[in-house]
Amino acid sequence: MANIKEKRSENIEGNFYVDSSCINCGACYWVAPKTFELVSQQSAVVEQPALDDEDAAYRALLACPVNSIGVEKDSKVNKVIQELPYELEDGIFHCGYHAESSFGAASYFIKREKENFMVDSPRFVKQFANKLVELGGVEKHLLSHKDDIADTDKYWEVFNSKRYIHADDSIASTSDYEELMKGEDAFQIDDEIVVIPVPGHTKGSVCYLYQNKYLFTGDHLAFSKDLNHLYAFKTACWYDFDIQIQSMKKLLAYDFEYVLPGHGRPIKMSKEEMKASLIKCIEWMEN
Numbered sequence: 429m430a431n432i433k434e435k436r437s438e439n440i441e442g443n444f445y446v447d448s449s450c451i452n453c454g455a456c457y458w459v460a461p462k463t464f465e466l467v468s469q470q471s472a473v474v475e476q477p478a479l480d481d482e483d484a485a486y487r488a489l490l491a492c493p494v495n496s497i498g499v500e501k502d503s504k505v506n507k508v509i510q511e512l513p514y515e516l517e518d519g520i521f522h523c524g525y526h527a528e529s530s531f532g533a534a535s536y537f538i539k540r541e542k543e544n545f546m547v548d549s550p551r552f553v554k555q556f557a558n559k560l561v562e563l564g565g566v567e568k569h570l571l572s573h574k575d576d577i578a579d580t581d582k583y584w585e586v587f588n589s590k591r592y593i594h595a596d597d598s599i600a601s602t603s604d605y606e607e608l609m610k611g612e613d614a615f616q617i618d619d620e621i622v623v624i625p626v627p628g629h630t631k632g633s634v635c636y637l638y639q640n641k642y643l644f645t646g647d648h649l650a651f652s653k654d655l656n657h658l659y660a661f662k663t664a665c666w667y668d669f670d671i672q673i674q675s676m677k678k679l680l681a682y683d684f685e686y687v688l689p690g691h692g693r694p695i696k697m698s699k700e701e702m703k704a705s706l707i708k709c710i711e712w713m714e715n
């Protein structure tokens with residue numbers, strides 16, 4: 429729980445506040461953009477949520493990986509806990525409960541008629557795992573790269589999922605994962621999901637394209653509000669940025685309408701707009 433004694437002076441007065449333990453992971457900025465913003469290198473409440481925005485502010489509170497967001501009174505947090513995972517659209521859910529070990533990266537749950545997927549991992553919360561059990565559990569756990577494993581293994585103890593990670597990103601703790609993917613060629617897991625290896629951010633980064641519509645990108649690709657187009661984390665590239673540019677070009681061969689990144693808000697556009705934005709991203713990377 430956030431500490432009221434450590435409340436940042438940059439917060440606007442009211443029920444919600446951010447304390448000084450914020451690590452500036454950015455999760456609250458996109459989960460509740462009207463309420464939280466970056467102010468002097470950490471998050472602060474810049475506008476207390478109106479009734480319509482209150483649930484999003486509570487989702488941000490729950491997403492915060494280091495419990496830096498608090499409320500002074502009238503907590504409706506238990507109601508919002510019941511509503512997680514949060515459905516973005518058509519069986520695609522944002523898990524919430526971001527983990528500090530992945531620097532607050534987002535994870536997603538895909539509810540399907542047959543096998544359900546989880547993409548990357550939230551921190552382990554027993555109550556949340558029970559909610560996923562109610563939704564049918566997790567058969568396949570798809571990891572975008574080694575930095576966003578978080579509490580995958582604790583969820584595996586509940587679901588016994590088949591865990592996917594690229595062999596080039598496999599570390600000691602993932603060597604016994606059920607599927608160590610190899611090579612740079614794309615392949616299908618089933619008729620709805622394609623694995624696209626995208627080395628660059630890390631050597632073993634992959635994107636997952638679901639239903640030719642939803643692209644789960646880990647830390648390979650995100651959307652920049654400032655640039656107003658898709659972009660890559662140039663200052664947080666741990667393997668090779670030139671190789672990441674080549675991987676970005678591979679994505680031009682695919683149609684998708686939704687980018688769901690590890691960091692930053694999920695972004696939806698038409699397929700044509702998405703392709704144009706991807707081309708701008710590549711030009712920006714090359715320059």
Ligand code: SF4
Nearest residue numbers: 450451453454456492
């Ligand atoms: S989610 Fe928490 S740690 Fe991340 S920016 Fe917001 S307050 Fe800071």
